[in-house]
Amino acid sequence: MTTHFCTASARGSASDAGTALGNALSERLAGHDPELVMVFASTSQPLAGVSAALVQRFPGATVLGASTAGEFTEEGDGKQGAVACAMSGDFKVSAGLGSGLSADPQRAVEQALGGGAQAIEGYSHRSALMLLDPLTGRGEEAVLLAGARLGAGVPLAGGAAGDDLQMSATHVGCGTSVESDAVVLAVIHSRVPLGLGVSHGHRPLSEPMKVTRASESTVYEIDGRPAWAVWAEQTRASAAERGVDPNALQDSEVGAYLLRYEAGLPAGAELKIRAPLSRNDDGSLAFACAIPEGATLRITESVPEAQIESARRAARQARERAGTKLAGAIVFDCICRNLILGDRFGTAVDAISSELGGVPLAGFETYGEIALSAGDMSGFHNTTTVVFAVAE
Amino acid sequence: MDLASHLASALGETKALEVVRAAAAGLQIPREQIQREQAYEILDAIAKEPGLVGITASFVKSRLILQWG
Numbered sequence: 202m203t204t205h206f207c208t209a210s211a212r213g214s215a216s217d218a219g220t221a222l223g224n225a226l227s228e229r230l231a232g233h234d235p236e237l238v239m240v241f242a243s244t245s246q247p248l249a250g251v252s253a254a255l256v257q258r259f260p261g262a263t264v265l266g267a268s269t270a271g272e273f274t275e276e277g278d279g280k281q282g283a284v285a286c287a288m289s290g291d292f293k294v295s296a297g298l299g300s301g302l303s304a305d306p307q308r309a310v311e312q313a314l315g316g317g318a319q320a321i322e323g324y325s326h327r328s329a330l331m332l333l334d335p336l337t338g339r340g341e342e343a344v345l346l347a348g349a350r351l352g353a354g355v356p357l358a359g360g361a362a363g364d365d366l367q368m369s370a371t372h373v374g375c376g377t378s379v380e381s382d383a384v385v386l387a388v389i390h391s392r393v394p395l396g397l398g399v400s401h402g403h404r405p406l407s408e409p410m411k412v413t414r415a416s417e418s419t420v421y422e423i424d425g426r427p428a429w430a431v432w433a434e435q436t437r438a439s440a441a442e443r444g445v446d447p448n449a450l451q452d453s454e455v456g457a458y459l460l461r462y463e464a465g466l467p468a469g470a471e472l473k474i475r476a477p478l479s480r481n482d483d484g485s486l487a488f489a490c491a492i493p494e495g496a497t498l499r500i501t502e503s504v505p506e507a508q509i510e511s512a513r514r515a516a517r518q519a520r521e522r523a524g525t526k527l528a529g530a531i532v533f534d535c536i537c538r539n540l541i542l543g544d545r546f547g548t549a550v551d552a553i554s555s556e557l558g559g560v561p562l563a564g565f566e567t568y569g570e571i572a573l574s575a576g577d578m579s580g581f582h583n584t585t586t587v588v589f590a591v592a593e
Numbered sequence: 594m595d596l597a598s599h600l601a602s603a604l605g606e607t608k609a610l611e612v613v614r615a616a617a618a619g620l621q622i623p624r625e626q627i628q629r630e631q632a633y634e635i636l637d638a639i640a641k642e643p644g645l646v647g648i649t650a651s652f653v654k655s656r657l658i659l660q661w662g
Binding site: 349 | 599601607608644652659660
């Protein structure tokens with residue numbers, strides 16, 4: 202049975218956008234009932250309202266959603282809107298939402314998985330999708346817990362929800378349940394493998410420095426000095442080339458500034474990118490996930506050309522791993538890449554689409570990306586493109 | 594066996610080395626020649642740490658068991 206994958210985008214109120222998305226997807230599905238619908242909505246269309254409309258429109262489908270910092274399909278990218286994709290075909294989906302991610306990530310992941318991790322006879326391949334609230338600072342823990350539970354043979358892809366750079370509250374949804382401080386997990390049981398690709402385009406800016414005081418996702422001191430002071434000092438010269446002075450930033454501007462200059466934790470020959478999200482009054486920095494005290498980090502920056510090339514690389518990897526003709530793709534791409542690329546973010550989306558053969562794709566700009574394959578020992582990424590390719 | 598390298602992706606190299614050394618020393622296991630069962634012991638000890646460190650150790654152990662049997 203052929204897999205059908207289609208996308209749609211909409212604007213307006215939550216209910217209007219949800220209705221418009223439902224109408225467009227239904228038309229493009231041409232009579233096929235979807236097993237899975239995913240919706241990515243800006244803060245202008247509260248997720249609960251959009252999801253409710255889609256659940257009503259597609260009562261037999263699993264509907265998953267996340268709030269965003271930007272949305273895109275193969276037709277273009279934008280802000281303050283909503284996009285959705287629908288998949289129909291010979292596969293089965295089990296999904297759930299787990300609450301209280303910040304207080305007890307293990308319990309939340311178990312609740313989200315329920316009994317859905319078990320294999321289904323006749324469907325020899327399993328893949329998983331994850332959406333989570335990154336403001337909990339529990340991104341890496343949640344991914345590792347899910348990975349341990351699912352096993353090495355189940356690739357895991359996903360993204361951390363956004364809120365248009367407000368850094369106030371993000372939401373994830375499963376069916377009509379939409380919450381903050383939560384994680385959503387879906388297991389897709391299929392007869393053919395789905396393809397996962399991941400890549401980032403960052404380079405080190407500073408020398409290695411030591412995190413001398415940290416607690417969970419807050420870094421207080423680096424080399425014995427307040428974290429923000431170190432960040433401003435190390436990034437000043439690079440920022441000056443763009444006419445920006447970190448010491449003159451308004452509080453509301455710091456979040457976007459930090460997303461351009463992220464931390465890299467050395468892991469072998471690679472750097473594991475970690476995104477600082479906000480500055481606290483005491484000069485500490487809040488990150489998208491835990492940074493262990495004692496870790497060594499380097500401040501990094503990204504060059505636009507490297508961002509576009511890494512997006513292409515992620516798409517190529519996903520296509521090669523799927524190993525067959527594609528029906529579509531779901532893309533999780535970091536908001537900071539949009540900030541770096543500006544008007545050229547659409548070029549990166551086009552590069553992904555071109556590499557995938559022009560199939561429909563839907564995605565959103567995230568506060569963190571999730572990719573865990575067999576052999577990986579870490580699955581939460583920042584400033585990275587993750588492509589989840591669906592075979593036809 | 595380089596246990597720290599398995600933990601480094603999530604914790605960074607410095608932290609990974611630190612926790613492996615501390616756990617091995619606590620169990621009186623020489624770091625130079627860690628056998629498979631000793632590696633599991635070390636990871637179990639690290640898994641008792643709170644937060645990301647403990648969860649990472651549990652995850653790494655689960656993956657190594659799948660790799661090594």
